Amino acid sequence: xxxxxxxxxxxxxxxxxxxxxxxxxxxxxxxxxxxxxxxxxxxxxxxxxxxxxxxxxxxxxxxxxxxxxxxxxxxxxxxxxxxxxxxxxxxxxxxxxxxxxxxxxxxxxxxxxxxxxxxxxxxxxxxxxxxxxxxxxxxxxxxxxxxxxxxxxxxxxxxxxxxxxxxxxxxxxxxxxxxxxxxxxxxxxxxxxxxxxxxxxxxxxxxxxxxxxxxxxxxxxxxxxxxxxxxxxxxxxxxxxxxxxxxxxxxxxxxxxxxxxxxxxxxxxxxxxxxxxxxxxxxxxxxxxxxxxxxxx
Amino acid sequence: xxxxxxxxxxxxxxxxxxxxxxxxxxxxxxxxxxxxxxxxxxxxxxxxxxxxxxxxxxxxxxxxxxxxxxxxxxxxxxxxxxxxxxxxxxxxxxxxxxxxxxxxxxxxxxxxxxxxxxxxxxxxxxxxxxxxxxxxxxxxxxxxxxxxxxxxxxxxxxxxxxxxxxxxxxxxxxxxxxxxxxxxxxxxxxxxxxxxxxxxxxxxxxxxxxxxxxxxxxxxxxxxxxxxxxxxxxxxxxxxxxxxxxxxxxxxxxxxxxxxxxxxxxxxxxxxxxxxxxxxxxxxxxxxxxxxxxxxxxxxxxxxxxxxxxxxxxxxxxxxxxxxxxxxxxxxxxxxxxxxxxxxxxxxxxxxxxxxxxxxxxxxxxxxxxxxxxxxxxxxxxxxxxxxxxxxxxxxxxxxxxxxxxxxxxxxxxxxxxxxxxxxxxxxxxxxxxxxxxxxxxxxxxxxxxxxxxxxxxxxxxxxxxxxxxxxxxxxxxxxxxxxxxxxxxxxxxxxxxxxxxxxxxxxxxxxxxxxxxxxxxxxxxxxxxxxxxxxxxxxxxxxxxxxxxxxxxxxxxxxxxxxxxxxxxxxxxxxxxxxxxxxxxxxxxxxxxxxxxxxxxxxxxxxxxxxxxxxxxxx
Ligand code: SF4
Numbered sequence: 001x002x003x004x005x006x007x008x009x010x011x012x013x014x015x016x017x018x019x020x021x022x023x024x025x026x027x028x029x030x031x032x033x034x035x036x037x038x039x040x041x042x043x044x045x046x047x048x049x050x051x052x053x054x055x056x057x058x059x060x061x062x063x064x065x066x067x068x069x070x071x072x073x074x075x076x077x078x079x080x081x082x083x084x085x086x087x088x089x090x091x092x093x094x095x096x097x098x099x100x101x102x103x104x105x106x107x108x109x110x111x112x113x114x115x116x117x118x119x120x121x122x123x124x125x126x127x128x129x130x131x132x133x134x135x136x137x138x139x140x141x142x143x144x145x146x147x148x149x150x151x152x153x154x155x156x157x158x159x160x161x162x163x164x165x166x167x168x169x170x171x172x173x174x175x176x177x178x179x180x181x182x183x184x185x186x187x188x189x190x191x192x193x194x195x196x197x198x199x200x201x202x203x204x205x206x207x208x209x210x211x212x213x214x215x216x217x218x219x220x221x222x223x224x225x226x227x228x229x230x231x232x233x234x235x236x237x238x239x240x241x242x243x244x245x246x247x248x249x250x251x252x253x254x255x256x257x258x259x260x261x262x263x264x265x266x267x268x269x270x271x272x273x274x275x276x277x278x279x280x281x282x283x284x285x286x287x288x289x290x291x292x293x294x295x296x297x
Numbered sequence: 298x299x300x301x302x303x304x305x306x307x308x309x310x311x312x313x314x315x316x317x318x319x320x321x322x323x324x325x326x327x328x329x330x331x332x333x334x335x336x337x338x339x340x341x342x343x344x345x346x347x348x349x350x351x352x353x354x355x356x357x358x359x360x361x362x363x364x365x366x367x368x369x370x371x372x373x374x375x376x377x378x379x380x381x382x383x384x385x386x387x388x389x390x391x392x393x394x395x396x397x398x399x400x401x402x403x404x405x406x407x408x409x410x411x412x413x414x415x416x417x418x419x420x421x422x423x424x425x426x427x428x429x430x431x432x433x434x435x436x437x438x439x440x441x442x443x444x445x446x447x448x449x450x451x452x453x454x455x456x457x458x459x460x461x462x463x464x465x466x467x468x469x470x471x472x473x474x475x476x477x478x479x480x481x482x483x484x485x486x487x488x489x490x491x492x493x494x495x496x497x498x499x500x501x502x503x504x505x506x507x508x509x510x511x512x513x514x515x516x517x518x519x520x521x522x523x524x525x526x527x528x529x530x531x532x533x534x535x536x537x538x539x540x541x542x543x544x545x546x547x548x549x550x551x552x553x554x555x556x557x558x559x560x561x562x563x564x565x566x567x568x569x570x571x572x573x574x575x576x577x578x579x580x581x582x583x584x585x586x587x588x589x590x591x592x593x594x595x596x597x598x599x600x601x602x603x604x605x606x607x608x609x610x611x612x613x614x615x616x617x618x619x620x621x622x623x624x625x626x627x628x629x630x631x632x633x634x635x636x637x638x639x640x641x642x643x644x645x646x647x648x649x650x651x652x653x654x655x656x657x658x659x660x661x662x663x664x665x666x667x668x669x670x671x672x673x674x675x676x677x678x679x680x681x682x683x684x685x686x687x688x689x690x691x692x693x694x695x696x697x698x699x700x701x702x703x704x705x706x707x708x709x710x711x712x713x714x715x716x717x718x719x720x721x722x723x724x725x726x727x728x729x730x731x732x733x734x735x736x737x738x739x740x741x742x743x744x745x746x747x748x749x750x751x752x753x754x755x756x757x758x759x760x761x762x763x764x765x766x767x768x769x770x771x772x773x774x775x776x777x778x779x780x781x782x783x784x785x786x787x788x789x790x791x792x793x794x795x796x797x798x799x800x801x802x803x804x805x806x807x808x809x810x811x812x813x814x815x816x817x818x819x820x821x822x823x824x825x826x827x828x829x830x831x832x833x834x835x836x837x838x839x840x841x842x843x844x845x846x847x848x849x850x851x852x853x854x855x856x857x858x859x860x861x862x863x864x865x866x867x868x869x870x871x872x873x874x875x876x877x878x879x880x881x882x883x884x885x886x887x888x889x890x891x892x893x894x895x896x897x898x899x900x901x902x903x904x905x906x907x908x909x910x911x912x913x914x915x916x917x
Binding site for chain 1: 299301304305306308309314315318319320321322548550551552598599600601602603604633634636657
């Protein structure tokens with residue numbers, strides 16, 4: 001049986017890289033007593049597929065991984081009977097022998113740390129492609145960590161930026177230089193007001209190259225919270241045409257004639273999508289979790 | 298949410314930011330308002346090494362099981378972060394609270410190897426704690442040292458307020474209680490240290506002074522505080538089964554050296570190899586109950602989610618219930634897809650059978666540690682492994698399908714001759730020949746056997762029978778390595794043998810620290826000030842800086858290493874009592890020179906002195 005797990009990653013956990021997150025989940029699944037399936041061979045590994053790797057420093061509310069399980073048994077339910085009472089087992093361990101998906105979610109959440117939260121667990125139809133192969137797009141939000149971006153009329157700038165015919169981008173890797181047109185892979189880009197920590201009100205200083213710079217997006221302070229303008233986008237996240245939000249932001253800054261260091265803004269992946277449309281049809285993006293039969297929540 | 302000590306900007310700049318954020322599974326965060334004592338436990342090396350150490354996990358569990366204590370961890374910031382912390386004046390912080398270490402009540406530093414000594418200074422420096430104990434004010438943490446290197450604490454004595462000698466499980470509660478009591482009474486730092494000196498196992502260096510003879514050897518030790526004890530006996534756990542064990546060890550996010558559940562099956566070793574310090578200072582052998590170990594294994598695998606478990610002890614083959622334990626683990630772990638990583642076992646039919654069950658025979662290798670190339674020299678060092686046993690074990694293994702063998706030897710052992718060195722090549726060759734004799738041509742995988750022969754340089758350690766022995770010079774070491782290489786090249790099967798040797802410079806320095814006195818602290822401080830740290834990492838080891846530091850401090854390296862020591866010389870560590878008596882060690886030193894072996898604890902007690910604890914093997 002295939003199970004799809006959706007989770008959020010935030011706070012200090014944004015510094016844990018993709019490979020380490022995989023290891024983290026392998027161990028968490030063991031701690032939760034999930035009867036995960038293993039591959040054959042001399043050193044079997046858990047059958048597990050992550051949707052799209054999340055870069056170090058990014059937060060997310062829409063991460064996915066698929067696992068395969070042999071059964072919904074709680075492997076530790078039996079073990080517990082063998083272990084002596086004087087080990088002071090936590091009451092959480094007196095669990096059911098067979099888990100529902102909801103209990104699996106709770107069990108996983110007990111095995112998490114601050115900064116990773118399992119949002120949903122669902123059963124996948126056997127016909128669905130694995131998480132990695134399913135990914136078509138992802139939505140992101142970019143906001144300034146302290147204060148505002150300092151881009152004059154951000155809303156209009158973003159609109160003008162997206163209205164360009166093409167958005168050429170030169171991607172340099174160690175091996176090659178590739179010319180891309182980002183426009184093809186940006187499905188949507190807008191701005192939105194979000195709440196931020198009122199402690200961070202001062203706009204940061206940027207190297208400006210625009211002639212007139214009126215900071216129109218300074219956070220406005222409401223009683224105990226503050227609002228700031230964030231950028232929101234949906235971009236291609238498939239293995240063939242993946243676009244990093246930082247690439248789009250870099251071009252936007254260039255367009256607005258500002259320089260903003262990467263450490264000044266926070267990127268959050270909001271959701272990961274698959275595309276239900278057939279070849280040639282217009283995209284029909286739905287969250288990966290929507291493929292599940294039973295989410296139990 | 299927890300606020301980190303380092304900004305996003307810094308964390309995104311450094312290699313492996315996960316080293317510095319804490320938050321690992323099973324790490325303990327407490328409400329500091331409800332805490333009376335804050336203890337920071339430090340392993341002065343990079344996170345991946347420090348996190349692999351069982352001892353810290355034991356003490357971490359013990360401290361955090363006490364409601365009034367919060368124990369955190371800290372490791373050496375790697376060189377990239379080190380530079381940034383100095384530049385931005387960021388104080389070293391505990392991983393759990395992310396608050397400055399200098400605000401804690403105690404900073405405990407574990408001393409697992411001598412080459413971490415400059416990292417102690419790095420830790421203190423980054424923590425903004427004065428490097429010398431005498432310069433520390435009332436509000437600074439009490440800096441405690443512990444672990445094997447505290448059996449000769451003198452070269453680093455100036456940096457510590459106190460040392461805890463022996464196993465940590467026993468006296469920390471009385472020590473903390475006295476700390477709280479003293480605080481309540483409004484006592485000073487000095488009052489605390491005076492009281493601490495009366496607690497068993499606690500050594501307060503500032504209450505003593507070394508007085509030297511003209512030749513630099515120790516004339517006497519003077520007490521500067523009358524009530525401080527003359528001799529400090531190591532602390533020992535009497536019942537290892539019924540003591541704290543870290544059932545919920547902290548699980549790191551990043552891959553560390555020991556990324557597995559570790560079961561300590563016993564403490565100490567019955568063997569008494571004469572070069573081995575661990576074999577003496579952890580005496581007597583105490584076994585943990587096998588049923589308890591089985592429970593621990595199940596519980597710890599569940600609590601960590603680790604995919605591997607390993608056994609830890611100095612000589613696992615001597616654990617009396619090894620078969621039972623391994624049978625249990627093999628069955629239990631197989632169901633759960635857990636790998637078992639075996640410690641180096643004595644190679645015989647039993648261990649080969651076990652190994653074939655848990656490892657891929659084609660990929661794994663066998664390990665033999667004859668330590669010396671000839672039977673004569675093996676008798677000198679009391680290593681009870683004979684050529685016959687090795688060759689028989691190898692033959693059995695080759696029949697079982699193994700094709701890789703690792704051999705470990707030491708160069709520069711007392712009484713070593715050219716013949717002994719030649720023996721290393723001979724033995725390596727005989728093992729290769731055994732392969733060709735045992736395995737018929739058509740059954741040979743790739744037609745090859747692979748023998749890796751490695752040598753390290755012998756370093757005399759305190760509290761061993763060889764504490765009197767002179768150590769070789771760097772030139773002698775390198776010449777011996779050259780002879781070994783030549784000896785191997787002359788062998789018939791030399792193509793099947795690969796030879797590795799250890800660096801000589803580091804070994805010489807390790808020899809100085811191992812048997813050094815208080816004067817050595819000057820050179821350590823000087824070398825640190827000139828930029829030395831992470832000396833155990835070859836890319837950061839600067840021998841020239843060390844040599845000039847010693848020279849400028851007018852300290853002669855040869856005095857500590859190559860000098861012959863008289864039977865009655867007073868050693869810097871003589872005021873400590875590790876359980877084993879000096880008489881026993883001297884007896885063993887004489888027997889070594891006569892090439893006479895001593896039977897192990899189980900065959901015949903040698904009256905080493907550890908019997909006075911009345912526990913473990915001494916009572917069997
Ligand atoms: S007293 Fe005897 S049995 Fe006990 S540790 Fe010493 S030699 Fe071994």
